[in-house]
Amino acid sequence: MKKLGxxxxxxxxxxxxxxxxxxxxxxxxxxxxxxxxxxxxxKAAEKYGASSVYTNYHDLLANPEVEAVSVCTWNHTHAExxxxxxxxxxxxxxxxxxxxxVEEAEAVRDAVxxxxxxxxxxxxxxYDANAQLAKRFTEQxxxxxxxxxxxxxxxxxxxxxxxxxDKDRSGGGPLIDIGVHVIDLSWYLxxxxxxxxxxGNVYNKLGNRSNVKGLSFYQxxxxxxxRNTVEDLANALIRFENGASLLVxxxxxxxxxxxxxxxxxxxxxxxxxxxxxxxxxxxxHDTILNVxxxxxxxxxxxxxxxxxxxxxxxxxxxSGTEPLSPVExxxxxxxxxxxxxxxxxxxxxxxx
Numbered sequence: 286m287k288k289l290g291x292x293x294x295x296x297x298x299x300x301x302x303x304x305x306x307x308x309x310x311x312x313x314x315x316x317x318x319x320x321x322x323x324x325x326x327x328k329a330a331e332k333y334g335a336s337s338v339y340t341n342y343h344d345l346l347a348n349p350e351v352e353a354v355s356v357c358t359w360n361h362t363h364a365e366x367x368x369x370x371x372x373x374x375x376x377x378x379x380x381x382x383x384x385x386x387v388e389e390a391e392a393v394r395d396a397v398x399x400x401x402x403x404x405x406x407x408x409x410x411x412y413d414a415n416a417q418l419a420k421r422f423t424e425q426x427x428x429x430x431x432x433x434x435x436x437x438x439x440x441x442x443x444x445x446x447x448x449x450x451d452k453d454r455s456g457g458g459p460l461i462d463i464g465v466h467v468i469d470l471s472w473y474l475x476x477x478x479x480x481x482x483x484x485g486n487v488y489n490k491l492g493n494r495s496n497v498k499g500l501s502f503y504q505x506x507x508x509x510x511x512r513n514t515v516e517d518l519a520n521a522l523i524r525f526e527n528g529a530s531l532l533v534x535x536x537x538x539x540x541x542x543x544x545x546x547x548x549x550x551x552x553x554x555x556x557x558x559x560x561x562x563x564x565x566x567x568x569x570h571d572t573i574l575n576v577x578x579x580x581x582x583x584x585x586x587x588x589x590x591x592x593x594x595x596x597x598x599x600x601x602x603x604s605g606t607e608p609l610s611p612v613e614x615x616x617x618x619x620x621x622x623x624x625x626x627x628x629x630x631x632x633x634x635x636x637x
Contacts, residue, residue, distance in 0.1 A: 288314040289599055290350045292375070294342045294366055295357035296320040296329040297506070299380060302587075303355040304333045306595035313353075313599050319345040342366055346373040353602045356380060359454045360461070364389035367404060368396045376602035378595075380407040381465050382622065383615030385456040390619040397612045405598045405608035406615035410470040412593040413585055415563040418578065419474055419550075422557070422565070429554030431475045436467035436533045439545040440502075444493035444537040447505025450513040458515030460487070461622050464535035467548055468523075469610075469618055470559065471531050474550055478525035480617065484634040485521035485625030491538040492517065521625045560585065 291307050293300055296318055307313045317337035320326035330338045339345045345354070346369060353376035356366045364384035370377045371393075383406050384390040397404045410416060423431065440459070448454045449462060472478070495510035517538035523531040548559040555567040562583035565576040577583070601608040624635040 288312055289376075289602060290314060290316040290352045292317040292319065292345045292348065292351035292354040293329070293335075293357060294319045294345060294354055294370075295359075296322075296325050297357060300329065300355070300357040302591045303357060303378075303595065304329065305588075306592045307355075308333055309592060310596055310599050312603065313595075316350045317345050317348055343369065346370055346375060351375060353377070353598070359448050360456045361385050361454050364393050367393050371396045371400050371402050371404060374400075374402065376402050376598075377404040378407060378598045379404065379615075381469075381615070382456065382461050382619060383612070384619055387616070387619050387623050390616040394612045394616050401605075403601050403605070403608055404612045404615075405594075405601060406610045406612065406618075407594065408466070408469045408473070408610040408614070408618075409587070409590050409594050410466050410585070411473050411610055412597060413559075413590040414593070415559060415578075415580065415583070415585070416470060416474065416590075418563070418580065419557055419559060423474060423476070427555060427565075427567075428550070428552030428557065431550050431552040432529045434471040434475060434529075434531045434550045435547065436471045436531065436549075437545055437547040438463050438467050438535045439539055439541050440537050441539050441541040441544055442494055442497055442500050442502050443544070444513065444515075444517065445503050445505045446493060446495075446508035446510065446513070448507060449505055450493060450515050452514040455515060457622070457626060458517065458519070459535040459537045460516065460519040460625060464519060464533060465618055465622060467535070467546075467560075468531070468533055468621060469614070470548055471533070471550065472523075472617075472621075473614075474559070475525075475529060475531070477614070477617075478527045478529055480621060480624075480637045481524045481526045482634050482636050483521060483523050483621060483624035483628055485519060485628040487516045487626060487629035488518040489516050490518070491540070494538045519625060519629070521628070523621060 319339040356379040518536040520534040546560040
């Protein structure tokens with residue numbers, strides 16, 4: 286089988302996960318990398334054996350050896366680059382979020398629909414082995430009707446700063462950065478029900494808490510403690526047309542005892558937790574059971590999930606099959622995220 290030629294646009298921190306996974310896929314070969322920072326691009330090319338290095342993504346897209354690309358750039362460029370890549374005849378894996386606005390997401394969808402290329406959105410949590418196990422159990426009716434979900438991703442001290450904290454480039458703070466993962470995972474496991482309405486709150490109370498001493502946290506390469514234009518906390522209630530609901534809370538900064546990650550779903554016959562670790566709750570013979578699946582890891586395995594995501598992308602690109610996280614789902618996530626921000630701004634529930 287001919288190897289698929291890969292180009293990676295943007296060689297910041299997340300790109301390393303893409304590049305490592307491509308390097309481990311026997312059906313892919315890393316052909317080119319691109320970054321505005323030439324020195325950083327050169328280092329990535331040397332490490333992963335890319336023969337071509339660019340500082341302009343249009344030049345990379347013009348390379349006929351590049352058949353598929355990963356878009357790992359700042360959020361505000363995702364839609365623009367994804368559309369250009371599809372129009373250039375490339376298959377596309379674009380990091381979340383798909384875009385900055387709903388209108389941009391719709392434009393990406395239209396470009397994909399008018400082409401014969403596939404676009405996969407980087408919802409890596411879907412590709413985790415435990416998420417897929419829960420999905421199989423759900424589809425077999427193990428939990429009955431899933432009607433309620435709770436998703437929390439709390440960082441008490443976790444604003445990365447840099448472009449993450451610049452709303453013009455990121456589109457927002459923890460909601461659009463990390464919240465999108467748990468919202469999408471919950472929605473996906475619930476069967477992707479149609480959204481009816483969204484009611485949200487956004488808070489800018491604590492800033493980036495750069496004054497805190499004694500605790501370390503991840504900082505972006507362009508971290509600047511004096512610059513922060515994104516929220517530090519968001520919460521929302523998402524209602525679906527089938528009557529189900531999802532309660533979500535995410536933060537970069539909060540006076541919490543500890544960081545917390547929790548994704549829990551409840552049904553008429555049982556329930557389950559994905560975070561902090563996989564647990565199934567069932568009822569047998571008038572007795573409630575907490576079931577621990579016998580798997581390699583009960584916790585989210587980032588490296589394994591990323592490898593699965595890249596492997597799935599390569600398989601979809603070479604076979605023409607729809608990816609597990611298609612462009613339409615990226616559009617739905619943007620509608621939810623923007624509705625939460627709009628609801629918070631207007632102080633009312635938003636109907637979708």
